[in-house]
Amino acid sequence: MENTIPRRVYDFLKEFPPFNLLGRDLLMRISERVLVQYRQPGDIIFRQGDPPNTHIYIVREGAVHLLWEKDGEPALVEQCDEGDVFGIRPLLAEENYALTAKVVEESLIYAINVEGFREVLENNPKVAFYLASTFASGVGENYRRQGKPMLFLDQEKMADVNYPLVEVQSLEKSKDPVTCLPDTFIREAAVIMSRREVGSVIVVDEASRPLGIVTDKDLRSKVATGQVGLEKPVAEIMSSPVITVGPDITVADVQIEMVKNRINHLCITEDGTSASPVIGVLSEHDLMVVQGNNPALLIREIRRCRTGKELRHIRERAEDLMKKYIYQEVAIAFISTVMSEVNDELITQSIKLSQAEMDEEGYERPSAGFCWLALGSEGRQEQLLRTDQDNALIFENVPEADLEPTKKYYLKLAEKATHLLNEVGYDFCPGDMMASNPSWCLSLEQWKAQFSTWIFEPSPKAVMYCTIFFDYRPIYGMKELATALTEHIFENIGGQAIFLGFLAKDALQNPPPLTFFRNFVVENGGEHKDEFDIKARAMMPLADAARVLILDAKVGKINNTFRRFEKLAELEPINKELYEQAADAYEILMRYRALQGLKNKNSGRYFNPSELSKMERVNLRNCFQPIKELQTLLTLRYQLAYLG
Amino acid sequence: MIFNWVTKILGTSRDHPEFWRQYLASFDGTLGKRTPIEEIGFVVFDTETTGLDSRKDRILSIGAVKVQNWQIDLRQSLDCYVQQSYQPVGETIEVHGILPGTHNEYNIDEIEAVKQFVGYCHNSILVGHHVAFDISMVNQVLKGMIGQRLVNKRLDTAALAVRVSEKKDYEQPGTYGLDTLCKKYKIPMSDRHTAAGDAFITAVLLMKLLARLKSRGVKTMGDLLRGPGF
Known part of the structure; x- marks a missing residue:
């Protein structure tokens, strides 16, 4: 018979990957075998190095940190919130846990016995794939490696928007690689290159695995100058190792790799590493061709x-x-x-x-x-x-x-x-x-006077203007006028600590964007009732905080919020981590707002949190953490508690 | 020892049906004052009934889960619907939406349901929100069947919540109602007013309350017994 309690577990699980990939009956059977565990902050579910448990875990409510302990120092790899699966190692490998799972909030955890779940993997390749990829990357790992926060982790989501993702097809035509062996004479290689009309030749071993690359530039700088003779093997002039990418690379990836490595050619191999055969070459020229809108x-x-x-x-x-x-x-x-x-x-x-x-x-x-x-x-x-x-x-x-x-x-x-x-x-x-x-078309002298008034007679209105005007950036004309104004402002602020206090206080006007139920704070009424205001709730608090702190540090010319945070991280090593998180968060929020704006054909400012995918919600929620911490920092630093 | 006390009151168990003999035998003294909270087996249960008068009204369903060592094992949950010939007049039908005679496929009679329940509980501590009522409903059936009543220790989550509460005032009516407590302890309330649903919610509440008591030094069954709620 259908039991009420497993049914509610089922209703929960079916919302989250990989369980959403399972059929109803199967998931119901899994739900019937769940252990519902209550855990308190500080509880350890498993420890790095422990042999695998018999269960995998899903957070029903609360939060669990996955920590990587090195030399006794735990580093946070990932925060698991509602719906996140963790501890899947026992399912996939007979290895000890690589991370420690520590409960950080009062939590309910669903534990699913591995026995019986393995058969699920065998019969549902998609589930196996999902778990394997989560396991292999580890979201936290991904985050660090890429350096840049990602909003979408699953390709399907991107396919949903029905946007022609990349011009992979147009990249196809360069997939006939010109190669030679390392002992080929430079002269021969040059002949091959000119006959095939290419600017580069990939040097490969017998198994077609890339060893290096010889380009026009190498011929110019090393051979034409007489440095290396024409009768020498190409191995002497090749650049090695060669930067390799997988066949599913996007135009943007190519661009980034080229810029990052300061190279003009990328080698495509079967699996993206130099341990597999070469299947193509991409040059900057190929890229220019596919990029209509540069x-x-x-x-x-x-x-x-x-x-x-x-x-x-x-x-x-x-x-x-x-x-x-x-x-x-x-x-x-x-x-x-x-x-x-x-x-x-x-x-x-x-x-x-x-x-x-x-x-x-x-x-x-x-x-x-x-x-x-x-x-x-x-x-x-x-x-x-x-x-x-x-x-x-x-x-x-x-x-x-x-x-x-x-x-x-x-x-x-x-x-x-x-x-x-x-x-x-x-x-x-x-x-x-x-x-x-x-009022806003003034001489330099008038502008100086205007800013002095705002700084020395801070009023709510003045603060409001400041938040807009302090982010000014010269676009056209005599930029020295803007520089002179900036100098004037810094001189004034120096003697007027109370002004920064007012600005800081203004930065706290918007409460943190989450309620204690971890829900988004949505608008109460008006046109955008029940929608989340990403600008006012999440972006402005960060932009405002960055402005106060950068003005206090007297750093001009950096207007961009995440660059301001990056600068602050440099200036205040003690708060480096927080500022870096804030910079990352701001980038995610900008990306998110742009996505929403593109999707809804508006400014992207308001959206309904219930329309977000689980991944997006978690990503956004993670962005809110630094807001809270920054507001605390401002309160302490400017002693806002006393300012009333 | 509990077992001795049980036999003293109830006499020898030879006259009892098998299920009841096994039930009594389960009180073997393994649960004692020094038993840590983690080792105590709790059965958290709820009944839906035709009304609120345990002498007149009948059981429509029993839902129960077992809690031990901060964990609920769903493989061991009980969810039975009872076939009743009795026609209700009460207003509780509106509350829980169970009409006697619905759930036909799964229905068992009242005696069978209580037998299952007794076999399920054995010597566990019985927990419920205002558990006295639910126990009296079960006892009413047992009395008619074999002239017996449940002898388990019992724990009322409403009383336990009062004990946990920092403020000892009884602010407003409903402060210790299940709905209010769920909000207070952030327990999602789906399936309210099905026996199994309520039992599950109450089980989560129990764990949250016990955790708070534990941090105040309530670590064993003895500690639990000393305060109100038992």
């Missing part, structure tokens, strides 16, 4: 655009490019740099076009030069999707008599430029934080 190309095209419509078209192509990067899990640092370059160029071109138009209309350019500032997310180089414009304008100090006409000219310019940008797809700022607003 950022450098886009930027060159922007400079040729004459209308808002043309610019808009380029921005859309840039977004396609970004989409590819996002889905290929290219590092956010790279994506945001590329997109900022594109944005900056679009803004620059809009200003240039506007100014040219004013010239034609007979406006005379004032003698005082100007600098266009990007504020907010574009100022921080974090704008991936088009959002509202936030900008301001500084012009050089002018004699009192010239102030009005100068300002009038620049307001007109700003009006034209912001309209053009609006056409490109950057909406007007609803709060009118734009250079076309007379």
Whole structure:
């Protein structure tokens, strides 16, 4: 008969991989054999080096840390939350545990006896594959090796979005490798290369395994210079070892490998290592061919655009490019740099076009030069999707008599430029934080006075402006005006500790994004009821914290939130780990927001947490940890408890 | 010794049916005051009934799980639905949604259900939320069958929760109700108001309460017995 209790275990398990891959009857039978274990913080479920238990485990509620102990120092490899499977070693190998599982929160654990589950593996290759891959990589391991956080771990998810992932097909044609043996004479190799019209030849052993590579460059630098004779074997000039990749590599991977290793050729082997036969070669040229939209190309095209419509078209192509990067899990640092370059160029071109138009209309350019500032997310180089414009304008100090006409000219310019940008797809700022607003189109002197007022008379409104204006970045014009303003700000802040306190307090306005039930805090009412506000709840607290800390450290010119954290990690070794986590978290959040924005065709700011996959929820939740810790750090450092 | 005490009161067991003789024999004295909490076998159970009067009302279902060493083994859970000819009038049907005569395929009669339950419990400590009521329901059947009643030690999770509570006031009515306690101790409440579902929830609650008592030095059956709740 169907028992109520196994049924509830079943209902839980069926939501999580690999159990979601099992048929109903099978999973029900498994559920009937579960042990429900209660564990307290500090309990050890198994210890590194222990012989395997008879069970594998799933967290029903609470949290378990998997720790890797080396020289008595436990390092956190992974946090297992609701639905995570751990301790699967007994299922796959007769080896001792490689990690220690330690309970960190009051937890309920479902333990499943390995006996009987092995047969499940035999009959369900997908389950076996899932477990084997989890086991082999270990999520934590993956995280460290890649250096960059990943949002999606399963390919199926990516297939779901129905996006042409990579141009793997177009890479096919270079899969006819030109090879030679190591004792081939250099002369012969050169003949082969020119006959086959290739820039490189892979040096292989008898089993076709790659030993090294000889490229045009090697011939130029080592042979043509007379350093090595033509009658020597290629082994003398080859670069070794050769960088190898697997056949399922993506364009983005290729790009990253090439940049990372400063090479122009990659060798494709059967299993991606140099221990298997060569099946192809990829050159930078192949890459250029498959990449229609290359950022450098886009930027060159922007400079040729004459209308808002043309610019808009380029921005859309840039977004396609970004989409590819996002889905290929290219590092956010790279994506945001590329997109900022594109944005900056679009803004620059809009200003240039506007100014040219004013010239034609007979406006005379004032003698005082100007600098266009990007504020907010574009100022921080974090704008991936088009959002509202936030900008301001500084012009050089002018004699009192010239102030009005100068300002009038620049307001007109700003009006034209912001309209053009609006056409490109950057909406007007609803709060009118734009250079076309007379309050934000000021001379350097006026700007200095404005910032002094904000710093010396901190009010909630002033703090709000600061959070927007302090992230300014010069885009076009006289960048020295922006530099002078930054210097002024740092001088002022030096004598005004209370101001940083106010900023820090503002950074605590948003409570941590999780309730104690580990659920996302969602909006209570309004248009976005029950949706999670990733910007306000998770990104702004990090951006705000980074701003306060970097201002305090008097580091200018780094606007990007994760770069600010990276800098802070360098400056404060004691909090290095926290800052690094915060930087990683911010990158994940940016990626996530971009994904949501692409999916829902909006700014990606709001989404429903229930639409996330388990993996995504866990990833996001992990991002929230540093927020809490940073807020504690701010509270202590600026003694916010006393500030009231 | 418990066993001696049992035989003293109930006389020799020769007249009893086999299931009851085995039940009594299970009280062999292995559970004592010094038995650590980890080694105590608890049977956490719940009954759904036609009403709240143990003299008149009947059992509709019994659900139970075993807790030992901070663990519930689902292979050993009990979930039986009872065939009743008695037609209910009470309002409890609305609460648990079981109508007498539904679950036909699996139904067993009341006597068989109680026999199974007694065989299941043996000398375990019986635990439930307001367990006295559920025990009296079972006893009512046993009395009719063989003129006997359960002799197990019992533990009420409601009373245990009061004992665990930091504040000794009895704030509001319902503070120690199962729903409120589940919220307080963050126990997900699916399948409320099925006997097995409630038994499972109560078992999780028991473990959470015992853990808190243990941290305050309640480590053996003797320690448990000294306080309220027993």
